[in-house]
Amino acid sequence: MNGSPNIARTAALIGDIARASMLSALMSGKALTASELAREAGVTIQTASSHLSKLEQGRLLKVRKQGRNKYFELASQDVANVLEGLMGLEAGTHPLKTRTGPSDAALRHARVCYNHLAGDMGIQLYDSLLANQYLKLANEKLILTRKGAQFVREFGIDIEHLQSAKAPVCRECLDWSERRSHLAGSLGRAFLQRFETLKWIKREEGSRIVKFSRHGDDAFNATF
Template sequence: MHDGLDIARVGSLVGDPARANMLMALMDGGALTASELALEAGVGLPTASSHLSRLMDGGLLRLASQGRHRYYSLSGPRVAAMLESIMGVASSVGPQRARPGPRDADMREARLCYDHLAGEHAVAMLEGFLSRDILSESGEAIVLGPAGPAFFAGFGIDTAALAGRRRPVCRSCLDWSVRRSHLAGSLGAAILDHIFAEKWARRQAGSRAVRFTPPGRQAFEKLLLPPR
C-alpha cells in the first residue's frame, strides 16, 4: 500500500456530480444553507445532508451557525484553487472547443475565484505586475518585487501586515478560462477588496461574474495594467 497523501479520497469527494455542484456554488467565497445547496446539486435535502457531511469530514467545507440557520462555505482558498485547476483540466481533456473556459463573456472577462479576481483581467493584471517588477517570480513562486511595497501602499494595502498573516501574501492560481495564472493569496484578496471599495466593479447578481463600470475599467487599466 502506498504511504503518502490520500489524493484518491479528495478526488472521490470532488468527483461526485452532486458534491461537485455544491462546491462550485461556493466558489465565490459565500455561504449557503443545506437547502440552497440541495437545489444547486439537484438532490433532495436528506441526500444533500449526506453529501455535506462527507465534504465536512473531508475538510473541504466549514460550517457556521447564525441563529437557527447553518451556513456552509469552502474551508479556504486552497480548496477554491484546487477547483479552479480541476476546471482547467476538465476543459482541456473534455470535448474540444475553440476557446477554453466559460462560454459567458462576462465570466471569461472577470469573475470571483473565492476571494480574489480571476479571468482575463486578472491574468493581465498579474502579467503587468511581473513586467514592472511590482511582483517577481522566484522559481515557481510569486513574491513581492522591488517596486511592490510602495506601489501597493498607494492603494492603502500594507504588504508588511499581510506578510504577518499565516496565509501566503502571493500565490499563483491557474486560471480556468485563460490557462495562465492569476494572483491569489492575501494580496489578491486585498486587491479585490480595493476594487469593490472603490466601486470600480460589482458582482453580477446570481453569478460569479464581476462587471466593471466604464470609469472603473479605465481606473483599473490605468493603475493595475501595464502601460500600452
C-alpha cells in the same frame, strides 16, 4: 496502488452532481448557508445536509457556525486549485464546446476564483504587477517588492495587516481558461475586495462572473 484509495475517496466526493454544484457555487469564495447550497444544487435541505457533512468530513469544506446559520466555504486554496484543474480538463477536452454561451465568455473575461480575480482581467493585473516590478518571482516564490508594498498601500490596501497574518500574501494560481498564472493569496483577495469597494466591479449574485463598470474598466486599464 499506494495512495489510490485516498484519491478515489476525494474524487468520489467531488464526483456527485449535487456536491459538485455546491463546490462550484463555493468557488465564488463566498460562504454560503446550507439552504442556499441546497437550492444551488437543486436538492432538498435534508439531502444537502447529508452531502455537506460528507464534504466537511472529507476536508473539502470548512464550516463556521453563526447563530442558527451554518456557513460553508472551501477548505483551502488547494481545494480550489483542484476544482479549477478539473474544470480545465473538461475545457481542454472539448475544444469545440468551449465557447458555448455569453456566460462562458464573461467567465473567461473576469471571474472570481475562490477569493481573487481570475480570467483575462486577472492575468492583466498579474502581468502588470510583475512588469512594474511590484511583484517579483524569486526562485519559485512570488514576493512583493518594497516598491510594490508602497503601491499597494497607496491603492488603499492595508498591507501591514495582511503581512502580519500567517497566510501567504502572494501566491500564484493557474487559470483554466488561459493556462496562465494570476495572483492569489491574501493580496489577491484584498485586491478583489478593494475593486468592489471602489465600485470598479460588481459581482453577479449566485455566479462567479465579475462585471466591470464602465468607470471601473477605464480605471483598471489605466492603473494596470
